[in-house]
Amino acid sequence: MTDSEFTADTNLFQAGDLALLIDRKGRRRLITLVDDGTLHTHTGALPHVEIIGAPEGTNLKTAGGAAYLIVRPTLGDYILSMGRSATPIYPKDLGAIITYADIYPGATVVEGGTGSGALTIALLRAVGELGHVTSYDVRPEFAVKALDNIRAFVQPGLAARLEAREGSLYEPIVDRKVDRMVLDVPEPWEAVPNAELALRPGGIFACFLPTTIQLHHIAQTLDVTPAFGMVEQFEIIFREWDSGPMTMRPAHRMVAHTGFVTTARRLAYQIDDDSTTHTSLE
Secondary structure (H helix, E strand, O other): OOHHHHHOOOOEOOOOOEEEEEOOOOOEEEEEOOOOOEEEEOOEEEEHHHOOOOEOOEEEEOOOOOEEEEEOOOHHHHHHHOOOOOOOOOHHHHHHHHHHOOOOOOOEEEEEOOOOOHHHHHHHHHHHHHOEEEEEEOOHHHHHHHHHHHHHHOOHHHHOOEEEEEOOOOOOOOOOOEEEEEEOOOOHHHHHHHHHHHEEEEEEEEEEEOOHHHHHHHHHHHHOOOOEEEEEEEEOOEOOEEEEOOEEEEOOOOEOOOOEEEEEEEOOEEEOOOOOOEEEOO
16 A cells, blocks of 8 residues: 555544544543544643544554554444443443344334443444434433434444434334334333334344343243244353463453343234234234
8 A cells, every 4th residue: 555545544533533542551541533632641641633644553652651552442442431321231242132133234123222322323333324223212311412422433324324212112102014122121021012013023122131030021021922932031241361471361350240132033923003912924
């Protein structure tokens, strides 16, 4: 690659971009670049203009000589660093939800519990600019922060695929023939009637829960609901490893239990909106 080609590379930082700064001890600082901004540290200042125009992966020093590696944050980096009004779903669980709920480009998804926006961002990135996410939350004060988090990380084209609604999936909703319903709410069993009506045959219901009592309750509810089958439940344990010139061992700290993922498939049963009658379509 020539110098002129490298200068034109889209990986060059611009004003408005998020930048993750990592020092030699692995400590991380997430900032939004502005033309007149300055990062102040205990080892001196680093003007944002020194980052703007630089390629990702650049090493820069503060006025006091401390070195920082400058990269764009991954989704995992962003979730762990972003402002939050509610506890976000950890990256390890987001990956499992996206995979096992089979969130695909072009899918229409209903989300219950916008929270801080972590799951919403993952859903938007998975459905792409041909898909659509409708996210419900009963707390308007949380939704404001969540939307700020979402818009700061996802591209405008993806953000436009989100419809944020104030409301609860425990109450009747108008959504129909959606591909997926993904919930991060305390009592997802209360939303199962809505999931029956909203999901198309073959659609997937998924929820994330922290306790075994909740896990058992949603399993029992889905098991006695004829419109759902193929119920699966699991958790993800994540352990990092530390390596050195003469050693390789598990890290002293690990992210163990955070929550359980439940998935179920919507079967080919027709449900009357005004009754609990289930009729096989086969």
